[in-house]
Amino acid sequence: MKAAIIVVLMLILAGTILAQGTAKTETADASIDAFWEKFRTAVIKRDKAAVANLSQFPISMPYGVPNVKNNPQLIRRYRSIFFFDHNAPECFTRARPEINPEKPKEFTVACKNAAGEEVIIYLFILTKKGWRFTGLDNINE
Numbered sequence: 001m002k003a004a005i006i007v008v009l010m011l012i013l014a015g016t017i018l019a020q021g022t023a024k025t026e027t028a029d030a031s032i033d034a035f036w037e038k039f040r041t042a043v044i045k046r047d048k049a050a051v052a053n054l055s056q057f058p059i060s061m062p063y064g065v066p067n068v069k070n071n072p073q074l075i076r077r078y079r080s081i082f083f084f085d086h087n088a089p090e091c092f093t094r095a096r097p098e099i100n101p102e103k104p105k106e107f108t109v110a111c112k113n114a115a116g117e118e119v120i121i122y123l124f125i126l127t128k129k130g131w132r133f134t135g136l137d138n139i140n141e
Contacts, residue, residue, distance in 0.1 A: 029099070031126075031130070031131065032097050032099065032107055032124075032131060033097075035054070035124070035130060035131035036096075036097050036109075036124075036131075038050075038054060039051070039054050039124075039131075039133060040092040040093075040095075042054060043082055043088050043089055043092050044089045044092055044093065046078075046089070048074070048075045048078050049071075049075070051074065051078070051082075051133070052071040052074045052075060053071075054131075054132060054133055055068075055071075055074060055132055055133040055134070056125070056127055056129075056132035056133070056134050057069055057070050057071075057074075058070075059074065059081075059133065059134060059135055059136065060123070060134065060135035060136070060137070061081075061135070061136055061137075062084075062136060062137055062138040062141050063138075063141045064141070065080075068081065081136055084120065084136065084138070085113045085114050085120065085138065086111045086112060086113050086114065086120045087111075088111060088120075088122075091109075091111035091112065091120075092109070092111075095109045095110065095111060096109070097109055097124070098110065105125055105126040106123065106124065106125050106126070107124050107131075108121050108122060108123055108124070109121070109122045109124070110122075113138070113140070117140070119138055119139045119140045120136070120137075120138055121136070121137045121138075121139060122135070122136055123135035123136070123137065
């Protein structure tokens with residue numbers, strides 16, 4: 001009888017621990033989803049000011065391209081960031097954030113280049129102000 005009670009208690013404890021872990025994941029995913037919806041909508045609408053406000057500077061750029069240092073630079077260089085061998089508004093209508101479990105405070109969004117290869121990578125990180133766009137990479141370079 002004692003063994004059965006111990007087994008039941010262990011199962012309850014295990015279930016509680018798993019439920020807590022799931023709740024944390026859902027919360028993190030919910031914050032990513034909420035941010036992603038704001039960011040993708042701003043890019044699709046070409047709302048440069050909103051995109052700048054959802055970014056953290058400097059924004060890293062692909063090899064050989066200078067980083068974006070501030071809001072005015074992002075607004076000036078908007079086309080080279082969101083139409084860099086691809087069409088980000090078109091991509092963002094379908095793209096979903098990809099989360100690396102080893103880096104829970106980061107996520108990426110991949111877009112296809114003009115050749116159809118998924119090599120344009122947008123990087124986002126969790127900051128004190130919430131999620132922010134922090135980089136663009138072309139993994140072919």
